[in-house]
Amino acid sequence: MDQLSGGEMLIRALHDEGVEIIFGYPGGAVLHIYDAIFHQDKVEHILVRHEQAATHAADGYARSSGKPGVVLVTSGPGATNAVTGIATAYMDSIPMIVISGQVDSRMIGTDGFQETDMVGISRPVVKHSFMVRKAQDIPLIVRKAFHIATTGRPGPVVIDIPKDATDPKVKQPYEYPEDIKLRSYTVPAKGHSGQIKKAVDALLTAKRPMIYTGGGVIQGNASEQLSELTRKLGFPITNTLMGLGAYPASDKQFLGMLGMHGTYEANMAMHYCDVLLGIGARFDDRVTNSDTSKFCPDATILHVDIDPASISKTVTADVPIVGSVAPVLEEMIDLIDKSDKKVDKKALEVWWSQIDQWREKDCLKVTPSAESIIMPQDVVKAAFEITKGEAYVSSDVGQHQMFAAQYYGFDKPRRWINSGGLGTMGFGFPAAMGVQFAYPGAISVCITGEGSFLMNQQEFATCMQYQLPIKIICLNNQALGMVKQWQDMQYGGRHSHSTYAESLPDFSKLAEAYGHVGIKIEKADELYPKLEEAFAFKDKLVFVDVLVDPNEHVYPMAIKGGAMKDMVLSKSERT
Amino acid sequence: MRHIISVLMENEPGALSRVVGLFSQRNYNIDSLTVAPTEDQSLSRLTLTTSGDDARIEQITKHLNKIVDVVKLVDLTEGAHIERELMLIKVKAVGAQRAEIKRSVDIFRGSVVDLTANVFTIQLTGTGDKLDSFIAALGDNVVLEVARTGVSGISRGEKTLAL
Numbered sequence: 001m002d003q004l005s006g007g008e009m010l011i012r013a014l015h016d017e018g019v020e021i022i023f024g025y026p027g028g029a030v031l032h033i034y035d036a037i038f039h040q041d042k043v044e045h046i047l048v049r050h051e052q053a054a055t056h057a058a059d060g061y062a063r064s065s066g067k068p069g070v071v072l073v074t075s076g077p078g079a080t081n082a083v084t085g086i087a088t089a090y091m092d093s094i095p096m097i098v099i100s101g102q103v104d105s106r107m108i109g110t111d112g113f114q115e116t117d118m119v120g121i122s123r124p125v126v127k128h129s130f131m132v133r134k135a136q137d138i139p140l141i142v143r144k145a146f147h148i149a150t151t152g153r154p155g156p157v158v159i160d161i162p163k164d165a166t167d168p169k170v171k172q173p174y175e176y177p178e179d180i181k182l183r184s185y186t187v188p189a190k191g192h193s194g195q196i197k198k199a200v201d202a203l204l205t206a207k208r209p210m211i212y213t214g215g216g217v218i219q220g221n222a223s224e225q226l227s228e229l230t231r232k233l234g235f236p237i238t239n240t241l242m243g244l245g246a247y248p249a250s251d252k253q254f255l256g257m258l259g260m261h262g263t264y265e266a267n268m269a270m271h272y273c274d275v276l277l278g279i280g281a282r283f284d285d286r287v288t289n290s291d292t293s294k295f296c297p298d299a300t301i302l303h304v305d306i307d308p309a310s311i312s313k314t315v316t317a318d319v320p321i322v323g324s325v326a327p328v329l330e331e332m333i334d335l336i337d338k339s340d341k342k343v344d345k346k347a348l349e350v351w352w353s354q355i356d357q358w359r360e361k362d363c364l365k366v367t368p369s370a371e372s373i374i375m376p377q378d379v380v381k382a383a384f385e386i387t388k389g390e391a392y393v394s395s396d397v398g399q400h401q402m403f404a405a406q407y408y409g410f411d412k413p414r415r416w417i418n419s420g421g422l423g424t425m426g427f428g429f430p431a432a433m434g435v436q437f438a439y440p441g442a443i444s445v446c447i448t449g450e451g452s453f454l455m456n457q458q459e460f461a462t463c464m465q466y467q468l469p470i471k472i473i474c475l476n477n478q479a480l481g482m483v484k485q486w487q488d489m490q491y492g493g494r495h496s497h498s499t500y501a502e503s504l505p506d507f508s509k510l511a512e513a514y515g516h517v518g519i520k521i522e523k524a525d526e527l528y529p530k531l532e533e534a535f536a537f538k539d540k541l542v543f544v545d546v547l548v549d550p551n552e553h554v555y556p557m558a559i560k561g562g563a564m565k566d567m568v569l570s571k572s573e574r575t
Numbered sequence: 576m577r578h579i580i581s582v583l584m585e586n587e588p589g590a591l592s593r594v595v596g597l598f599s600q601r602n603y604n605i606d607s608l609t610v611a612p613t614e615d616q617s618l619s620r621l622t623l624t625t626s627g628d629d630a631r632i633e634q635i636t637k638h639l640n641k642i643v644d645v646v647k648l649v650d651l652t653e654g655a656h657i658e659r660e661l662m663l664i665k666v667k668a669v670g671a672q673r674a675e676i677k678r679s680v681d682i683f684r685g686s687v688v689d690l691t692a693n694v695f696t697i698q699l700t701g702t703g704d705k706l707d708s709f710i711a712a713l714g715d716n717v718v719l720e721v722a723r724t725g726v727s728g729i730s731r732g733e734k735t736l737a738l
Contacts, residue, residue: 119589120592123589123592123593123596124596124600127643128643129589131588131589148643182643183646183738184584184585184643184644184645184646185643307641308637308640308641309634309637309638309640309641312630312633313634316630
């Protein structure tokens with residue numbers, strides 16, 4: 001048995017857990033650990049420029065690859081800087097391990113230099129957390145942390161390690177536990193067969209069915225099963241912002257995204273359906289609109305989710321099914337095949353013709369306000385065409401995020417990387433780094449806005465250090481677009497602190513200052529050729545600063561307090 | 576409606592703060608809370624009283640169950656159960672008042688556990704209602720200090736909350 005220090009045990013345990021890459025930033029409390037990293041080459045460490053970026057990069061890595069993201073930060077400010085990224089991962093159920101340094105165990109509670117109660121600060125935004133008491137507990141804690149983070153409804157787990165537990169002078173025998181038992185943590189296995197049968201019966205008698213799926217299908221790797229079930233039934237399907245790519249956007253049964261900025265047809269079909277199958281989605285307020293009493297008034301609601309607490313939280317489920325999505329869908333497919341009942345084809349035809357009428361509204365058509373002005377939607381469409389829909393697309397938060405979700409058709413899961421639950425500005429760029437580390441050969445695009453980008457621009461330096469050829473497409477409207485849109489619509493156009501045009505940097509020059517390529521696009525006819533030029537740089541980071549229409553709004557938009565059928569469709573049209 | 580929820584949880588540092596934190600984080604009330612180790616030193620039993628409609632209580636029990644340190648829990652108010660709370664109460668007791676208060680203590684089956692020339696310290700156990708009634712029975716300007724443990728409870732019959 002090898003004799004290792006606590007720091008060495010940590011790195012060895014990460015390796016034994018299959019970790020290839022960690023994102024971090026050194027500091028006093030983790031110096032022993034960084035010395036252990038120096039002495040090995042199995043686990044690669046990526047030095048970011050801010051701890052928040054470390055968590056978002058690990059998050060982007062996890063979302064795109066399905067493997068847990070790992071972060072290493074120091075105590076105090078290192079740990080608190082990581083909190084936003086932990087909360088982001090928590091809200092979207094992303095598996096992540098955050099290792100934070102802590103002051104010496106004898107110093108805890110004395111307000112020591114760079115001391116903060118990380119376990120306490122992170123408690124509401126982690127799935128679980130551990131405080132290491134002694135070095136020999138490290139392997140077991142790491143094993144437990146990965147098990148908890150990656151199973152059931154995934155989420156972030158914090159491991160706080162006092163500096164003395166990693167002391168290089170204290171060596172102890174290392175053994176990685178093969179099996180762990182957690183009497184208080186069980187993972188829901190299969191769904192209840194009786195409930196699944198009830199759900200299938202409801203689906204097969206539906207006249208106006210609708211399938212609504214969320215991030216759970218992606219996290220649960222159940223896209224194939226979802227596609228098979230949906231095609232077998234011939235039902236319309238919509239995805240949440242978090243669920244995009246779970247079902248191919250190019251398929252005719254797909255009605256687009258639903259919710260606050262969902263398509264007219266998806267929201268109308270939701271409102272008027274008689275049976276709603278919700279899968280791995282949590283009926284959150286951006287979907288249901290604020291008043292859940294108006295949500296799907298005629299529908300029998302079938303809800304599949306791995307987290308029992310997500311069921312009947314905001315909307316009461318008529319048939320709740322607690323279980324991992326993939327096996328539940330497989331059982332459904334099997335039951336449908338064996339059932340004597342068949343889908344009501346006639347009713348379904350009527351339903352589809354109604355949906356086709358809604359589709360004719362063409363709610364995502366774009367009308368340029370002037371000939372030479374660039375519409376933000378067209379930028380996303382051009383990026384989609386140039387990348388042939390094959391890119392991994394991360395985004396920040398705001399108008400550009402909605403445009404990306406609406407106009408980049410995701411045909412595959414894990415391609416759309418965005419902070420849906422917490423809505424974290426500054427997420428997109430570091431997340432795109434994580435994607436690029438997971439898939440060095442892939443096209444990693446960050447669609448962002450100038451406001452969000454400024455929140456984590458320091459990562460230009462990380463991208464130079466590791467030669468990451470990310471393509472950043474900045475929909476620059478010289479304002480906090482979504483804030484401004486709400487101010488236009490609800491605050492009489494008073495743009496309180498949402499504009500700053502006069503103080504924006506020259507982004508292409510900023511990129512160039514770090515050694516990257518900067519391209520500026522100002523006229524509509526330059527859009528396509530210059531964007532192609534950007535993507536032609538295979539080995540370079542390119543920042544594309546696109547000056548877009550500053551007055552454009554995101555539509556459709558749900559009317560607050562209304563039902564899902566109540567939408568603003570353009571500056572002059574409402575449902 | 577008022578519910579008494581008993582939780583078996585790992586006797587680990589941080590476990591209690593996770594349970595209590597859940598209530599403030601999700602805007603649930605805790606009316607009383609009591610916690611101590613059990614016969615199994617690795618487990619603590621926490622009993623809390625809260626209130627809300629069925630949907631809210633369902634969410635509370637689901638979220639409690641999600642906490643990794645929570646091993647098992649029961650909503651005692653769902654079935655027949657026994658609930659007890661202990662109160663130590665210090666009251667003013669001078670002159671004729673002393674006999675009067677002693678009679679009240681006897682009626683409520685409490686006991687005087689400490690006294691001075693001016694003060695009785697009384698111990699009383701029972702349901703929360705009983706303790707409230709005792710305080711009310713003492714009348715105004717008598718009570719000097721109250722220390723209540725919060726409600727503890729257990730199911731009637733053979734049903735147990737154990738591993």
